[in-house]
Amino acid sequence: QVQLAESGGGSVQPGDSLRLSCVASDRTFSRYVMGWHRQAPGKEREFVAAITTSGDYQHYAGSVKGRFTISRDNAKNTVYLQMNNLKPEDTAVYYCAARVPRATESLTRGYDYWGQGTQVTVSS
Numbered sequence: 001q002v003q004l005a006e007s008g009g010g011s012v013q014p015g016d017s018l019r020l021s022c023v024a025s026d027r028t029f030s031r032y033v034m035g036w037h038r039q040a041p042g043k044e045r046e047f048v049a050a051i052t053t054s055g056d057y058q059h060y061a062g063s064v065k066g067r068f069t070i071s072r073d074n075a076k077n078t079v080y081l082q083m084n085n086l087k088p089e090d091t092a093v094y095y096c097a098a099r100v101p102r103a104t105e106s107l108t109r110g111y112d113y114w115g116q117g118t119q120v121t122v123s124s
Contacts, residue, residue: 002026002113004096009118012086016122020081022096022115030054030074033099035111036081038092038120045095049081050107059107063089086122093117 003025012018020036035050049070050059058070069082079096097111 002029002032002098004098004113004115006094006096006115006118009094009120011121011123013124014087014122016086017082017084018086018120020083020094020096020118020120022079022081024077024079024098026077029077029098031100032113033101033107034070034072034079035097035099035107036070036079037095037097037111038090039095039117040089040092043092047108048094051079052107053101061108083120086120088122088124091120091122093119 004022006020006022008020030053033052036048037045038048039045048061048064049068051070051072055072067085072079095117096115098113099111
């Protein structure tokens with residue numbers, strides 16, 4: 001069982017930046033595809049970004065492409081989400097998630113392990 005712990009959330013103004021971090025407890029971290037998802041009040045949880053095991057490929061939701069960057073450091077068991085030019089519509093609880101690689105499944109779904117989430121609020 002992989003345990004995930006997010007950090008880095010907070011309250012910022014539109015146009016600001018934040019970097020979220022997610023540390024995994026499992027020493028086999030490098031074997032997992034990692035993703036970020038978010039859930040805004042009154043809405044379903046949605047995919048934000050994912051990164052493959054080696055970090056050589058990233059996939060983004062259209063709403064964040066060009067503003068958010070996902071990366072990972074396998075030596076530190078950590079995945080990051082750099083969020084730039086934040087907008088009020090980015091306000092949500094952000095969740096880190098992990099899954100084993102499955103070639104036939106989209107990177108946007110099928111996650112096996114989830115963190116508790118970290119709140120991001122963007123408001124003027």
